[in-house]
Structures are given as structure tokens and as C-alpha cells.
Amino acid sequence: MNCTEFLANLADYFDAKTAATLRSELAQHMDGCNHCHVTVNTTRQIIEIYRNNELYELPDSIRTQLHQAVLTKCAELKDNKKKTKA
Numbered sequence: 001m002n003c004t005e006f007l008a009n010l011a012d013y014f015d016a017k018t019a020a021t022l023r024s025e026l027a028q029h030m031d032g033c034n035h036c037h038v039t040v041n042t043t044r045q046i047i048e049i050y051r052n053n054e055l056y057e058l059p060d061s062i063r064t065q066l067h068q069a070v071l072t073k074c075a076e077l078k079d080n081k082k083k084t085k086a
């Protein structure tokens, strides 16, 4: 599995219904790839913040920063993908 495949399946990593085989493939890639490891950690933190959102209201500024961080990361990955293909 490469980074592109990993990111395509990233949502499945957080889905409890995901097959154990796919989950272990994702975990395996993450172990050897620092970039994807960081992406998963960041995504998990965002998910946890959203989950806790019922308990305390997340300030709009932080929400915007998180969205921005994810969008930047996605744009970087798209750029990298173009570069490797070119």
C-alpha cells in the first residue's frame, strides 16, 4: 500500500465496520510512513474534538484553523501526487 491508497482508505481506518485485513494493511503502512502517521493522528484529534463538541463549544477560530490545516494537508498531498506523476 502506498500513501495515495492509504489516504483513499483513511476514513475506513476510523470506521469500526472496516474489515480487519484492510485495517491491518493501513496500520502496517502507517508504521513505516511518518507522513501518514501524522495525518492519522491529526485526523483522530479532530474527530475527538468534534465528538466532544456536545460537551463544550469549540471556538470558531479553532474550528477554522483545523479546517484550514486539513485543507492545506490535502492540497500538499495533491501537489505531491502531481509531482510524482510528472
Ligand SMILES: [Zn+2]
Pocket: 002, 003, 004, 006, 029, 033, 034, 035, 036, 037
Ligand atoms: Zn504514507
